[in-house]
Amino acid sequence: MIFDQKLKEFLQFVDSHSAFIIVGHKEPDGDCIASCLALDELLRLKGKKTVLLSAGPFKRIETKAYEHLFNSSFEDTENIKDYGLFIADCSTKDRIGEINIEITDFDTFIIDHHKTSDNTCKNCMVDSSAPATAYIVQLLFEAIHGEVTKTAADVLFFGIATDTGFFRFLEEDSADVFEAISRLIKKGASPKKTYNIMTGGKSFLSRKLLGRHLDNAKTYFDGKLIITYETPEDTQNFGQNGRDSDALYQILLAIEGVEAIVNIKQETPEQCTAGFRSIENIDVSVIAAHFGGGGHKNASGASYTSTIDEFIPLILQEFQKIL
Numbered sequence: 001m002i003f004d005q006k007l008k009e010f011l012q013f014v015d016s017h018s019a020f021i022i023v024g025h026k027e028p029d030g031d032c033i034a035s036c037l038a039l040d041e042l043l044r045l046k047g048k049k050t051v052l053l054s055a056g057p058f059k060r061i062e063t064k065a066y067e068h069l070f071n072s073s074f075e076d077t078e079n080i081k082d083y084g085l086f087i088a089d090c091s092t093k094d095r096i097g098e099i100n101i102e103i104t105d106f107d108t109f110i111i112d113h114h115k116t117s118d119n120t121c122k123n124c125m126v127d128s129s130a131p132a133t134a135y136i137v138q139l140l141f142e143a144i145h146g147e148v149t150k151t152a153a154d155v156l157f158f159g160i161a162t163d164t165g166f167f168r169f170l171e172e173d174s175a176d177v178f179e180a181i182s183r184l185i186k187k188g189a190s191p192k193k194t195y196n197i198m199t200g201g202k203s204f205l206s207r208k209l210l211g212r213h214l215d216n217a218k219t220y221f222d223g224k225l226i227i228t229y230e231t232p233e234d235t236q237n238f239g240q241n242g243r244d245s246d247a248l249y250q251i252l253l254a255i256e257g258v259e260a261i262v263n264i265k266q267e268t269p270e271q272c273t274a275g276f277r278s279i280e281n282i283d284v285s286v287i288a289a290h291f292g293g294g295g296h297k298n299a300s301g302a303s304y305t306s307t308i309d310e311f312i313p314l315i316l317q318e319f320q321k322i323l
């Protein structure tokens with residue numbers, strides 16, 4: 001398995017610097033936060049100086065409690081030469097977002113599980129079969145420290161739970177993942193508390209926004225594809241305090257005969273973002289990549305310069321090729 005040879009690379013990288021910047025992707029999710037925090041703890045246990053960096057914004061409700069642990073800019077410029085850079089849960093500059101360092105200036109190590117990441121590079125641990133980056137970090141933590149700490153167990157459970165839709169996306173080949181999760185629970189991680197943190201705390205308006213999304217949804221290709229969208233007016237009226245895409249995807253993917261979902265949002269007059277989800281065989285990362293985005297086979301996203309009305313026919317063209 002790639003892990004053992006990559007572990008050596010990781011240890012060499014850690015040995016070659018006294019300090020590390022750890023950065024994940026912009027708009028961090030639970031997996032990104034968990035990976036960064038557990039990696040941070042592991043490096044500190046190894047006696048290293050660390051700086052956690054994030055471009056933010058911490059939009060999702062369940063991520064807000066962690067925002068204060070991350071710096072929005074790097075300040076230790078006097079000692080910048082001492083630092084190596086860890087990139088977690090993404091691999092490219094555009095995914096990291098606006099931060100005040102130039103990533104190409106640093107000796108860099110990437111830990112990621114995105115299908116669109118490059119796993120041929122030196123100093124990287126990219127495993128697209130890993131259900132979460134937090135899972136890779138857990139294996140690293142255990143390989144180096146023997147076992148995870150209680151704080152690492154809590155946050156790693158949160159990370160793996162986030163990317164697996166609370167384990168709903170895991171298949172019959174995931175016994176190793178569940179064994180790893182079992183070790184986290186032995187160290188004190190609570191599935192019940194984590195589930196409540198992940199799913200609770202939503203605003204009344206965010207439920208109304210779900211109603212708008214259902215109202216806007218249309219079916220294509222005999223119901224195999226559903227596209228829904230959020231207009232600036234919808235955002236204005238209901239979406240100021242975030243949205244609950246996970247709940248939306250759950251509702252829409254439960255419809256009989258559906259194979260894929262697209263959720264478009266007009267972010268600015270010129271720019272749309274699109275979330276893509278599929279149940280089984282359709283690889284939506286290919287479609288997202290066509291529009292400059294990326295992600296996983298069953299879950300991916302893209303940002304594209306257009307209006308909703310212009311974007312939908314282009315998306316249909318791409319699905320036409322596979323549906």
Ligand SMILES: [Mn+2]
Nearest residue numbers: 031089133163
């Ligand atoms: Mn992830």
